[in-house]
Amino acid sequence: MNRPALKRSAKIGYRLALLCLLALGYALPSSAQEVELCSSMQPCSVARPVVIGTDTTLSVVWRGRAFFDRIGDVSSDVGYFTLGDPASSEPLGMVRRPLMERISGSADGQPTAFSFSETLTVPAAISTQAAAQGARELSYVRPFSVNGIPVTGVQTLRLADPAAPLPNTARSLPENSEVTASGLILRRLALRFDDGAPVASVSRDEALHAEAIIHYDRAGLLEAVWEVATPATTRGQPVFRRLDNVREYLGAGQQSSLRSPRLPTDQPGLYLLRLHLVHPTLEQNGTREPNDIVLRYQVSSRSTHEAQWVPHLNGARAVAATLGADTEFTWPAIATTHAYQLEFYAQPPEPDVADERPGPDRVPNRFTREPTTGLVLKSNTRSTRLSSAVLHRLEPGTTYSWRVVAVDASGRVLAASPLQTLRTEEE
Known part of the structure; x- marks a missing residue:
């Protein structure tokens, strides 16, 4: 074949390859369009x-x-x-x-x-x-x-701009009502759990949240405190303790909702929850009303965690002497796994269990503190390096405890590797 023919063949081959790549490029977004x-x-x-x-x-x-x-x-x-x-x-x-x-x-x-x-x-x-x-x-x-x-x-x-006129300032104040510094006037407060019910019954350690629905006029800063009374005091005179502070600007509008932090469910018994309004308080018919709206929820002694100790996930290892972008983590496959979690702890975590350890081939299901950072990986993954977002959360010159956890489709932990440690390099 002469040289011009070779050039024409090369051009044709290049164009065919380019068409294939373009076709692939247009095909790839189809999966992305599913999200x-x-x-x-x-x-x-x-x-x-x-x-x-x-x-x-x-x-x-x-x-x-x-x-x-x-x-x-x-x-x-x-x-x-x-x-x-x-x-x-x-x-x-x-x-x-x-x-x-x-x-x-x-x-x-x-x-x-x-x-x-x-x-x-x-x-x-x-x-x-x-x-x-x-x-x-x-x-x-x-x-x-x-x-x-x-x-x-x-x-x-x-x-x-905090110095700009507040929305709804054209509203006239009801007779005998006090003008607050923020201009915000609370009309009604309703509390409910996430499912809309006024009461709840959950298992020990089950996640639970509540919501406050606030009806108001004008605009301004709301200051309040989520408070809870635990079973230690609800058998007699309830004693409420602070759960979380609320400090939120309510702008133009007449209704807003506030979601509570996760509610304590670690002890069986009756709990009482309330949102204590600090400023402003409720206005009803020109007078201030006490904030006595309370939610009740019962926690049973049955735990949502099926096992406090789970089998070893043997063979998880880090292929590096230090923790960084080039560190590769590997682990073996666990049957029926839906996802793997790679967890990092800045402080050595303590097992969140009260029983004695049943044997050397089992490790804690979870710890008393949440991971500092980590990754969630698909079930067919057997190795990974750290993403830039995870690396950004790692402090230089710090020793981290890490482990790999296998979970099924319902989120139940199937197995977990024992804790191992790696240290990031100094800056």
Whole structure:
């Protein structure tokens, strides 16, 4: 074959290869299209603005849709704040709090819509820095993994000038009502559990949250305290202790909801929960009403954890002398595993069990503290290196305890490797 013919053949081969690559490129997004997050059909939302120069706590709602095989995982290691295009802007600050939600799939194999809330605090320094650059909005960005598919969620946070006139200030005050410094007037408070019921009965260690529905006029700062009375005192005169502080700006609107922190369920017996209003208090017919709305929930002695000690996951190891970007973690397969969790602890964790250890071939199901960071990996994964989000949470010159955990489709722990330690390099 002469040289021109060879050149023509090479060109034809190149074009065919390019067409194949383009076809593959157009085919790949089809799987990504199975996942929606913060889309026009599944919009994410933040109801309240960020008050410039004030630490502002918001309830951020993430919404999406995806195909899930029985139970799927939606996880994110880190979030960050930016101005302008999230893809090209430098982060103003990081939120180093992992999120993980387990979503039950549809029985008919159709896409499942999901939503969950994140309690987000925007530091005063972030909003001040954004305002100094002339911004009226702030972007809150989280890279998520939905069934192992990477997808990014972006929330738009409005910035509010604390010196600007408050929304709804045109409303006239009811006769005999006191004008508060914030202008906020609370009309009604209702408490309920996540399922909408006024009472709840759960197993020991089961996750439980409550919600406060607040009806109000005007706008301003709400200060309150979630308080709980445990079974140690509810048999007689209840003694309430602080569970969490609430400090949230309520803007334009007439209704808002506050989600409680996770409620204690570690002891069997009766618990009482209330939201104690510090400022302002309820207004009814021109007089202040006491905050005596209380929720009751009963915790049974049966634990939701099937086993406190689980079998060894033997053979998990780290192929490196130090902990870093090149460290490879490997482990063997465990039958019926739905996902693997790689967990890191900055402090040596203590087993969350009261019984004596049943034998040397078993390890704790869980510990008294949550992991500092980690990864959730698909069931066919046998090795991994750390993502940049995980590496960002590791401090230099620090020794971390780590382990690999195998869980089934219901989230039950099947096996876990014994704790091992690795130290990050000094800066």
